Amino acid sequence: MSVEIKLSRPNRVYSPDEPLEGKVITKLSSSISHYGIRLTVDGSVNLQVRGGSAGVIESLAGVIKPIRIVNKSIEIRSSGKISSGTTEIPFSMILRHPGEGNLEKFYETYHGSNISIQYLVTVDIVRGYLHKSFSATSEFIIGSGKAELLESPDSSELVMFYMTQDTQRHPLLPELKSGGFLVTGKIPTQCSLSDPLIGELTVEASVVPIHSIDIHLVRVESILVGERIVTESSLIQTTQIADGDIRRGLTLPIYVMLPRLLTCPTVLAGPFSIEFKVTIVVSFHSELQKLHPKSDPRTPRLWLAMETLPLELIRTR
């Protein structure tokens, strides 16, 4: 006795403009009668505040009321009977009618630490009071609608960055301070989600040997709680681009694949926002490093040089 939803696409990705298609599959040992089969789509932004910059009270308050994006229900079959064995009931549901305009913003599916945007489709087979209803739920993923797609960003939108001992806002090792270093590079400020982040980096000079160069992809989630904005940033992915004391003056490619689901187009909505940043961290050889083997890589340390740049993620064609 089981009911499941099988969506038409194995990757379960749909755009808001497309109908959500699939079938309800029932596997029954004996035939049943029902009062109708209903399909419900529910999309919401779930927000929660914990730790981070939130105060004690807010964190106690915990979950903030979710923002509903969509809640629709249709009957895909009126009351009747389902015979025993395997039965497939196809369905198709329009998520957004063209006339509905921007009232409901279909944000892309996103699972973050404080914010998650989730879309669920539920099927209910309602039976009389004496019988238990059957239901099944499945998550589907919303990618941006075609109409909202932007052109691929221009490669000209690369920003140059310079890192020297003087650009660092935290204390450095004395030998770094005195010896000096210069790391330059280019990185885009806007990047398509389907493309890797491509830039370049050159260690022009450094007296202290380099240990590693990493690119951290950081997301910044902000939630409006009452009058305050609670912001928390978390590390999504670290990508090493240099391992060891590389040659000076050599241009290294920055090539970072963006993790799916952990990223989404940058969202700046009223009650919440999801933004991204790129942090370039050059770590120099230091004995001190061994004393802190497992620290947050974003914590400024004496042997680290860092540069953080904002990154706007967009969905493109």
Add this chain to the structure above:
Amino acid sequence: MEFRNRDYVAEAKIHSLTRSNADSHPLSASYPSFQVEIIDDEKNDIADPLRALSCNVAHPFEDFPDVHNASTSALSNDDATQILAKDWTTFKRLLMQRFPSSKMVSISSIAAALLKSGKTHEKSSGIHVDELDDPEGSAEQDVKLISRTEYISRLSELKNEVGHAWHTDDRITSLKLSIKVARLLMDTTVLQFYPTSFSLATDILDMLGDMVWERIKQKVEFQEDGTQLCSLPEDFQASDICSDAKETCFNWFCKIGSIRELLPRIYLELAILPCWRFLVDRPADVLHRLVLMMRGLADPLASAYCHLYMAHRAQKLLSSDKGYLITCIIEINAMMKPIISPKEATDERSLKSKQIRVSLVEPAIEYILKCIFKDPQQQVSNILVELGLGQNPSELLGRSLFISVIVHHLLKELPVEVISGNAVNILRHIEFSNDSSFDQCMNFRLFGFRLSERKCSEDVVHAILDMLIQFISQYTNLEEYLRVVDGYVDIVLQNQMKTHLQVILEGIATRACKKWMADSELENLQSIFLKILSHLNCIEDALELDHFIDILDVMRGKSRNNISMHILDMATRNDYISHPTTIQFLSEVAQGLHDVTNSLNMMDEDNQRLRHLLSRFIQMVDYGTAMEHNLAFLVESRGAFAFADELKETLVHSGNRLAIKAMKDAKVQLSFVRSCLAFCEVTIPSISSGIKQLNLYLETAEVALACGLVCHSDGLIDSALSSLRSLALSSDSQRRIDTDCIISAVQKLCSLLVIVPGNPKFGVAGIPKSLLSLANSPSSITPRLRAKISFAIALMSSALSQNKLPYHASSTEVFGNDLLFFGDSSYRQELVSLSHCILQNMLDVIQQESSQVVRGNLALEACNCIASTLPMNNETLPICAKLMDLARSCLSADNAYLQSTSKFLDSWSWISTTTAATTTGCYQAHPDFSQPV
């Protein structure tokens, strides 16, 4: 009793086979005259079948590379990939063998954790002691030891785990395990073990990559329920791939892209590199990106092997673009340069670790360069330009473009036409690349070898050698000088650059003559000399070269022996040696060789070759009309190097030849002939082998007789007899084998005795008698030998009793017995009584023979002997009858010899059978001094 009268000429005529003209030479090929001319221009008048064959084979052999290429291109892609896989497997195996590591491998603690093997034991006790001597000890604190076998077994375990996880649809686990494996390659502290670790790890990565490829391919070709949609062609386009498969493929790249560390990320992407073909049509761009990403790997070892893995995996992309490989080489070169630059620390330890690192990186360079030049579809000149070798080296201002180890492998791989086309440029590049990664002189040398593979224009060759000689003139080290020169000797000789050769030899001489040469130097020198010698036509040309002898003089040991042997071989190969200086030189060479043989334990084979060479040398010396010199030479040689029987034998032969030659020359006095004979006579006793002595005595006796010196020949025959006696009587175990030799010697002696004038002092039958008494002596002499001696004496007696001897001595001064004893009845009587005596004993002797077959044959031979020498009468018939009975009892009835003998006896014919004739018929008045072959 009388002997039969025999007409030997008639008998020979009857028994010889009829001759007929042959249409073709039995050894020539089917189209003799035509073929012979083609085969070679040398003075080979014998066209042997082997040579003809090799000529036929030569053509397809030259075409071989083409055939090979054609076949590979004709192969289906499947086979091509199989060949690739095979190549890679061989390469990996060689790689592992090349760097054998100790039993224990020290790995970093991170790697140890990855291996998660329970049994890693820390160097707890030893570490403090180590730290004291080891200033860097503190840095290596977290080093763990693990045994090599454990490491290997752990990796093969991991491989099984990866495979298992995959097949149970737990693909994420197999990916995670593979990443773990790839992380192991970050640890380059294992040094010598790194290649092994690389081979094992890439094995796992290859497996994963292939599995991913198959999975996505299956997604394209099959529906979820297993029905086949299509079959993907080999050269599919990205547009042929359904979006579902693309999605899966892209997911893989995303997963791999999320690996934090650079090295494992690159390795994993390389593992699934072929899958880019599902996504993009020009996956070659990916390669360029990956090469650039590898710049982030600061460790040269890790980086080089990463490049190596790329060269391997990229072959699966079926792209003909080689640009990325060229970039690989340039990158590796740039990375290695600072390591090997002389400025870096120069203490011994770091120098050694540097060398180890270079040697570890070398296979990667080798493989990548091989890949670049694998199929020369792309214009090689393009490759050269891209490598930067196309530019004029003078623009480099003396800076090296490539480190020498790369130059070395480039030289190895570059096609010949490129080498000869850019010779001057390449030489400049070699000149500039002088660093510790590879010995520069070896590059010069290799260049020489490559250059000599194809004929270059004369100008180029001259330019090259002028540059080279100028360059190596700065070398003070002999070994380096020799190594370089060795590479160019061929070119110099082929182009007949006499002055250059002289300069080179002078260079060697000035460097070699002051010092004690090391073995490796000698080896190089030997190689050079062998080349020079094999190029020159005759030894005189070599002697004309300045310094040749000087250098030869400073050589020693095995190399010198080899050269000496080669010189002797060369000198004696073609013509007689007549020039006194040459002979003098060669004598010294031979003397040197001989001295070495005495002091060193030479291999048996070498020794035999040496003996052969020396005797050949003795034979080939010919002073022409200055025969006294020739004899003097023989005497000297005997004193100098006649250490073996073979040589003494040759000396005697030469002495005899000289005597014959002198005799023919009217101007030479008889006394010279005597001295030749005397030389032989005194030389023979020093030969240890009795048989050889005997034969040489006989030969010399013949020569003496031919020269009319009866006295000498008598004395020699006497000596022969006594040596025969001692030979026959000696209870040496060797004797059984020698019996045949003894028999033939006795037969020869008997045939010689036919022409020796009877000595009145001992009576005409003196010698035969003593022979007979020897045969009848109650010693351990075999019945067969005894019987054979009897037959020989009987036949000889028969010949002597003829009115006219079958042959005479060639000298007119020696009279035959037919003249000396004409009409002397006592002479005949003596002979008859001799054979009578033989006749009586014959049956008894034969019956003593133990072997049945031999007994039968001897009986038949006796019959034939009797029948052909004596008339059949009451005296001989019963004996013959008995002998035939004996033969019948011993041999089967259908034995051909038995049948023909019985027919012969029955017919009462007086003509002897061929067997009997052989005893006397083979004699020739002059010994044949043809050269041994």
